[in-house]
Amino acid sequence: MTGPAIPVLPGAADAGASPPVTPKGVPHRGGTPNPTAAALSGKFGAAVHRVDVIWGETTVTVDGARLLEIVRWLHDDASQRYDYLSDVTAVEFRDADQPIEVVWHLRSLPFRRFVRVKVLLARGAPLEVQSVWPVYKGADWIERECYDMFGIVFRGHPDLRRILMWEQYREGFPLRKDFPLRGRFSRAEQLRQALAANPEARYSMEELTIAQAFEDLPGEMRERLAGGEKTGE
Amino acid sequence: MATKRTIEMAVGSAGLDAQGRPRRAPVTVTEGGAVSTLEAPPSLEPDLEGEHMLINIGPQHPATHGVLRLVLELDGETVVRCIPHIGYLHCGFEKIGEYRQYNQIIPWTDREDYLNSIGNNVAFALGAERLFGVEITPRCTVLRVMAMELSRIISHLVWLGTTCIDIGAFTPFLWSFQERENVYNLLESWVGARLTTSATRVGGMAADIPDGWTEQLRHFVKTFPRTIDEVDRMLTRNAIWVGRTVGLGALNATEAVNYGLSGPMVRASGVAFDVRKDFPYLDYETYDFDVPVGSSGDVYDRFLVRLEELRQSTRILAQTLDRLPEGPVNCADHRVVLPPKHSAMSDMESMIHHFKQVMEGPRPPIGEAYVAVESPKGEKGYYMVSDGTAKPVRWRIRPPSFVNLSAIPKMVEGHLLSDVIAINASIDIVMGEIDR
Amino acid sequence: MGLKERSGASITTYDPEGQENWVTTKLDFAVNWSRANSLWPMPFGTACCAIEFMATAASRFDLARFGMERMSFSPRQADLLICAGRVPFKLAPVIRRIWQQMPQPKWCISMGACASSGGMFDNYAVVQGIDTIIPVDVYVPGCPPRPEGLIYGIMMLQKKVMAERMSDKRLRNEMEPDPESGLYLTPPAIDELSEPFGNSVNQTRSAT
Numbered sequence: 001m002t003g004p005a006i007p008v009l010p011g012a013a014d015a016g017a018s019p020p021v022t023p024k025g026v027p028h029r030g031g032t033p034n035p036t037a038a039a040l041s042g043k044f045g046a047a048v049h050r051v052d053v054i055w056g057e058t059t060v061t062v063d064g065a066r067l068l069e070i071v072r073w074l075h076d077d078a079s080q081r082y083d084y085l086s087d088v089t090a091v092e093f094r095d096a097d098q099p100i101e102v103v104w105h106l107r108s109l110p111f112r113r114f115v116r117v118k119v120l121l122a123r124g125a126p127l128e129v130q131s132v133w134p135v136y137k138g139a140d141w142i143e144r145e146c147y148d149m150f151g152i153v154f155r156g157h158p159d160l161r162r163i164l165m166w167e168q169y170r171e172g173f174p175l176r177k178d179f180p181l182r183g184r185f186s187r188a189e190q191l192r193q194a195l196a197a198n199p200e201a202r203y204s205m206e207e208l209t210i211a212q213a214f215e216d217l218p219g220e221m222r223e224r225l226a227g228g229e230k231t232g233e
Numbered sequence: 234m235a236t237k238r239t240i241e242m243a244v245g246s247a248g249l250d251a252q253g254r255p256r257r258a259p260v261t262v263t264e265g266g267a268v269s270t271l272e273a274p275p276s277l278e279p280d281l282e283g284e285h286m287l288i289n290i291g292p293q294h295p296a297t298h299g300v301l302r303l304v305l306e307l308d309g310e311t312v313v314r315c316i317p318h319i320g321y322l323h324c325g326f327e328k329i330g331e332y333r334q335y336n337q338i339i340p341w342t343d344r345e346d347y348l349n350s351i352g353n354n355v356a357f358a359l360g361a362e363r364l365f366g367v368e369i370t371p372r373c374t375v376l377r378v379m380a381m382e383l384s385r386i387i388s389h390l391v392w393l394g395t396t397c398i399d400i401g402a403f404t405p406f407l408w409s410f411q412e413r414e415n416v417y418n419l420l421e422s423w424v425g426a427r428l429t430t431s432a433t434r435v436g437g438m439a440a441d442i443p444d445g446w447t448e449q450l451r452h453f454v455k456t457f458p459r460t461i462d463e464v465d466r467m468l469t470r471n472a473i474w475v476g477r478t479v480g481l482g483a484l485n486a487t488e489a490v491n492y493g494l495s496g497p498m499v500r501a502s503g504v505a506f507d508v509r510k511d512f513p514y515l516d517y518e519t520y521d522f523d524v525p526v527g528s529s530g531d532v533y534d535r536f537l538v539r540l541e542e543l544r545q546s547t548r549i550l551a552q553t554l555d556r557l558p559e560g561p562v563n564c565a566d567h568r569v570v571l572p573p574k575h576s577a578m579s580d581m582e583s584m585i586h587h588f589k590q591v592m593e594g595p596r597p598p599i600g601e602a603y604v605a606v607e608s609p610k611g612e613k614g615y616y617m618v619s620d621g622t623a624k625p626v627r628w629r630i631r632p633p634s635f636v637n638l639s640a641i642p643k644m645v646e647g648h649l650l651s652d653v654i655a656i657n658a659s660i661d662i663v664m665g666e667i668d669r
Numbered sequence: 670m671g672l673k674e675r676s677g678a679s680i681t682t683y684d685p686e687g688q689e690n691w692v693t694t695k696l697d698f699a700v701n702w703s704r705a706n707s708l709w710p711m712p713f714g715t716a717c718c719a720i721e722f723m724a725t726a727a728s729r730f731d732l733a734r735f736g737m738e739r740m741s742f743s744p745r746q747a748d749l750l751i752c753a754g755r756v757p758f759k760l761a762p763v764i765r766r767i768w769q770q771m772p773q774p775k776w777c778i779s780m781g782a783c784a785s786s787g788g789m790f791d792n793y794a795v796v797q798g799i800d801t802i803i804p805v806d807v808y809v810p811g812c813p814p815r816p817e818g819l820i821y822g823i824m825m826l827q828k829k830v831m832a833e834r835m836s837d838k839r840l841r842n843e844m845e846p847d848p849e850s851g852l853y854l855t856p857p858a859i860d861e862l863s864e865p866f867g868n869s870v871n872q873t874r875s876a877t
Binding site: 019020021022023024025026028029054055057059083084085086087089091092093094095103105107109112114116136137138139140141142145149162163164165166174175179181 | 319320323325327328329332363364366368488490491492493494504506510511512513514515516517518598600601602603605612614616618620626627629631635636638639640668669
């Protein structure tokens with residue numbers, strides 16, 4: 001093995017906590033919520049809409065306008081230290097009246113805690129939420145995927161484009177409930193569009209800036225690129 | 234008399250000179266195997282003035298471990314920027330999950346991280362059981378630990394074989410695939426399939442282990458460490474291996490956690506985060522095993538961490554063999570597990586349970602659950618949301634390789650082109666999981 | 670099947686009796702024997718089937734017995750494209766270009782259920798069989814096929830190669846996709862190949 005490790009030991013800050021065990025006999029609802037929930041309610045008051053404990057996991061539903069502030073506090077505060085972002089995803093229910101939920105899964109490695117933060121997006125309004133990329137670099141691709149699959153725009157994300165489907169994909173946002181399983185177009189049409197898109201036959205504008213081709217581009221294009229425009233829709 | 238050879242190698246992330254290029258320091262390697270670094274020499278003269286080159290690796294490429302496309306901006310041989318493109322294996326897993334009953338989703342979990350099939354089966358079953366609120370039997374718990382550790386071994390063996398090929402060593406590929414055949418024999422006699430096992434069901438397993446299986450496993454546990462030792466002897470202090478892997482792609486502990494890295498990637502950077510220890514499941518807190526933690530987070534440390542994890546998995550397997558209890562493998566809750574045929578034919582309640590499960594599938598209460606396990610790649614989680622029907626409203630796969638790969642532009646900057654291949658191999662990616 | 674000939678496509682006839690003699694049959698045998706026993710595969714491995722392909726190439730099942738241990742990852746030097754794994758629509762132009770880059774004589778094995786028909790992925794993202802994009806010689810079913818299954822498919826291809834005749838001009842025709850759409854089959858033909866078969870209506874029903 002290599003030399004002495006400098007580990008970030010979990011549990012170090014929470015003196016007196018017993019070592020973690022496999023949860024057994026967890027009730028459907030009820031149970032002790034994560035201490036973070038109480039701390040959040042204390043600090044942010046009305047921005048915390050509700051706290052649920054389902055199957056032992058604490059879910060905190062918050063106001064979307066203050067999401068970044070809340071997540072940043074969870075990351076920076078010495079008694080919370082949620083240093084690890086596990087996942088960002090969205091849930092659309094089959095019932096068209098229920099709002100779309102955007103879900104963040106956060107872990108505190110020093111305190112060995114897990115919390116789920118949710119923001120509800122009402123239907124009919126544009127699907128927008130703040131990006132947590134300024135706090136967690138790991139949110140980069142995860143938020144891009146959420147945008148690709150649901151069409152939720154993450155404000156503040158440095159580079160929000162499609163990641164799993166090709167950038168000019170026309171059929172829509174696949175994980176929405178109004179998107180049929182087999183897609184909207186016929187198979188032949190899907191194949192035709194895929195063959196036409198051909199993303200690796202060309203470099204994106206962003207990639208072209210760094211090659212010598214930049215000098216050869218027309219002046220107007222160079223200005224657009226310098227202004228930060230990217231290809232893809 | 235120990236002979237000395239001096240080789241040049243890039244030294245760590247602190248070894249970037251004023252131009253941002255990796256500093257090359259002469260390293261002395263003696264025959265006995267001790268490695269020592271001397272002070273860094275003055276920085277090299279800068280490259281001749283020239284434009285940067287734009288090259289494309291993939292999506293079809295032997296060394297990208299699947300269909301990954303990397304666009305690299307090169308200044309000579311040095312990478313200035315890397316832009317990865319994924320999605321070439323996106324197959325709509327999460328969408329299909331909304332159209333399948335919970336037991337029908339299990340074959341899909343095989344195919345996303347196909348190197349860790351049975352591990353994914355177990356992870357999904359744990360999530361579904363949390364959502365349904367059923368407890369599994371003690372025998373099933375131990376069998377699932379065996380499944381997970383066997384899965385960890387075969388996944389790390391593929392990583393080992395393919396990484397060695399990428400860096401240039403062909404023989405360990407054959408050794409690791411030969412050992413995988415031994416595990417495949419075990420899996421095949423248990424569930425009938427080598428790779429795509431579909432071994433678990435909600436509330437239990439597809440089948441109990443056959444007679445003589447534990448003897449086979451005991452034999453494997455006894456003979457497998459010899460292969461690990463052989464690989465260790467061949468690679469760990471090999472000058473070529475060390476020269477090609479030390480100092481590459483290093484990330485420090487804070488960066489690693491902030492990027493959301495998990496598994497051997499984050500442990501090699503010095504963070505002792507293992508889901509089995511910190512958020513245990515399947516009674517892992519009762520097993521005696523260590524979690525190897527590295528220090529510099531470079532490719533060499535990741536290699537050492539994974540090699541040691543192979544040994545630790547064998548250790549856990551030996552303990553499971555001693556504690557496997559008798560008893561049923563499926564739980565007795567017939568809303569979830571099919572009742573035995575003789576009761577389904579004789580009493581009304583069992584017949585109704587059987588009918589409802591076969592026609593509709595088991596239905597969980599309204600709610601949601603997220604269960605994460607330590608897969609060989611990192612924190613693998615399944616998030617399921619139920620609205621009371623037999624098919625989930627949302628099935629989300631938290632893919633460790635996806636998040637691990639997102640750090641590649643940071644890891645690869647300043648390294649040479651051949652180092653890109655080594656760093657990519659060290660992340661241990663599976664495109665099936667990344668693209669889903 | 671519903672495949673209609675494109676108007677303007679050239680039809681060649683093949684009349685073995687009139688075109689063969691002792692020299693050509695012996696030459697055919699020699700050429701076919703050397704081709705069949707030294708096929709250089711181009712493993713277009715995407716998913717789980719690629720792992721079983723690697724296992725077939727490894728010590729226990731050993732593709733070297735068939736002269737196929739030299740994997741050619743450059744299509745320019747390959748004879749046989751083995752598509753091992755599912756092909757999503759994003760990857761379709763890639764496999765088309767790889768096929769076009771391979772020089773004749775070339776063959777294609779579609780390994781696994783996903784490459785042959787889309788497999789269990791009957792959804793918006795996956796090509797329902799690579800035969801909608803490139804011409805396939807042998808289909809190997811399985812999910813994934815056992816190494817023995819893949820070897821059986823390879824041996825079937827070897828038989829097919831041995832049965833080829835140089836005088837048969839239809840064999841080495843390069844496929845010509847329609848320049849506008851890029852498809853080499855008509856859209857109704859592609860839709861028919863991609864239709865789900867069987868009786869399961871539950872596949873596309875969400876909730877109960």
